[in-house]
Amino acid sequence: MSRIVIDEERCKGCLLCAQVCPKAIIAASSRFNAKGYKVAEVLEAEKEKCTGCAACAQMCPDVAIKVWRSVKSKAKEND
Amino acid sequence: MSSIPEIKEELVFDRPKVLADVPSHYCPGCQHGVIHRMVAECLEEFGLVEKTIAVSSIGCSVFLYNYILVDTVEAPHGRAPAVATGVKRARTDAFVFAYQGDGDLASIGLAEIMHAANRGERISVVFVNNTVYGMTGGQMAPTTMIGQKTTTCPAGRCAEREGGPMRMAELIASLDGVAYSARVAVNSIKNMAQAKRALRRTFETQIKGEGFGFVEFLATCPTNWRVSPVAANERVAKEMIPGFPLGVYKDAAKED
Numbered sequence: 001m002s003r004i005v006i007d008e009e010r011c012k013g014c015l016l017c018a019q020v021c022p023k024a025i026i027a028a029s030s031r032f033n034a035k036g037y038k039v040a041e042v043l044e045a046e047k048e049k050c051t052g053c054a055a056c057a058q059m060c061p062d063v064a065i066k067v068w069r070s071v072k073s074k075a076k077e078n079d
Numbered sequence: 080m081s082s083i084p085e086i087k088e089e090l091v092f093d094r095p096k097v098l099a100d101v102p103s104h105y106c107p108g109c110q111h112g113v114i115h116r117m118v119a120e121c122l123e124e125f126g127l128v129e130k131t132i133a134v135s136s137i138g139c140s141v142f143l144y145n146y147i148l149v150d151t152v153e154a155p156h157g158r159a160p161a162v163a164t165g166v167k168r169a170r171t172d173a174f175v176f177a178y179q180g181d182g183d184l185a186s187i188g189l190a191e192i193m194h195a196a197n198r199g200e201r202i203s204v205v206f207v208n209n210t211v212y213g214m215t216g217g218q219m220a221p222t223t224m225i226g227q228k229t230t231t232c233p234a235g236r237c238a239e240r241e242g243g244p245m246r247m248a249e250l251i252a253s254l255d256g257v258a259y260s261a262r263v264a265v266n267s268i269k270n271m272a273q274a275k276r277a278l279r280r281t282f283e284t285q286i287k288g289e290g291f292g293f294v295e296f297l298a299t300c301p302t303n304w305r306v307s308p309v310a311a312n313e314r315v316a317k318e319m320i321p322g323f324p325l326g327v328y329k330d331a332a333k334e335d
Contacts, residue, residue, distance in 0.1 A: 001086065001088075002088070003088070009102070010102055012106075012107035012108070013107060014107040014108035014301075014308035014309070015308065015309055016108060016308055016309065016312055018309075019309050019312065020267070020268065035102075037107065052091055054091055054092040055268050057092040058092070058113075058268060058271055059113070059268070059271075060112075060113075061103075061105065061107075061108060061109055061110055061111070061112030061113050062102070062103060062105075062112050063094045063098065063112060063116050065092070066090065067090070067091050067092035068088040068089065068090055068091065069088060069089055069091045070086055070087070070088050071086075071087040071088060072086075072087075
């Protein structure tokens with residue numbers, strides 16, 4: 001499963017990541033970070049839709065998002 | 080359940096190492112951060128980190144040296160291209176780039192940028208146009224658009240009184256010493272890919288000694304435009320790009 005990790009202490013809650021996400025699975029959370037910004041999060045129910053496209057990470061002005069993309073194992077491809 | 084495939088994952092996006100791992104002072108949604116990241120990525124991709132001397136300007140991007148971990152000279156307001164000229168002439172082996180905003184480059188620093196470009200100095204200039212003076216509270220800049228409200232033109236910029244916005248990429252492209260001049264935006268993934276290509280080409284003109292390289296980034300200033308970051312990003316496509324058309328205005332290598 002592909003996934004993203006948002007560094008919540010770096011997030012400023014601008015939500016440009018949510019605007020650009022092709023699967024629309026990022027939204028504002030109800031949490032605030034130490035600086036008082038309402039941070040973005042991946043919706044728990046939708047997190048499996050992440051394709052690891054990294055659009056959110058490219059868009060993030062604070063470079064607060066890391067992206068992992070799943071790689072199918074070779075054994076699986078040979079099946 | 081022996082057929083469960085082994086799932087591996089790879090890190091496909093992380094911050095470039097030369098981009099300091101510290102919080103930035105920029106406002107939420109400010110695209111200086113995206114442009115800093117692209118500059119850092121290009122420096123790494125070309126293997127320039129060890130031989131780069133950056134020249135930072137006055138404005139919100141004044142703290143460039145805190146974020147891009149290369150040797151940096153802080154230039155007086157508007158004088159970054161003049162300082163970069165000196166750095167490059169003294170250290171011809173170094174890669175020298177200036178990073179300036181529109182209040183700095185197109186207003187107080189207009190003489191310096193025009194003459195550095197006209198002389199064809201072997202430097203690169205990254206120009207960030209957000210149509211206002213960001214750091215000082217959103218006053219009208221030479222690049223402010225007709226009808227745009229700022230603290231010094233509260234009824235909107237009037238063409239008869241204040242003239243129209245200056246289109247720097249076109250102005251720079253008209254000078255003989257310039258090898259490359261382009262305007263790009265970072266408001267969408269597609270435009271970001273174009274922006275990255277233009278920035279790489281700008282740096283390449285200096286590496287190959289072709290002449291002066293210039294790239295103008297259209298960027299947002301949600302705080303001084305007094306809109307949300309998402310609305311500011313939408314304004315780039317709706318209002319800025321029609322007034323500041325994207326494209327490559329000069330590429331000397333392709334014209335030969």
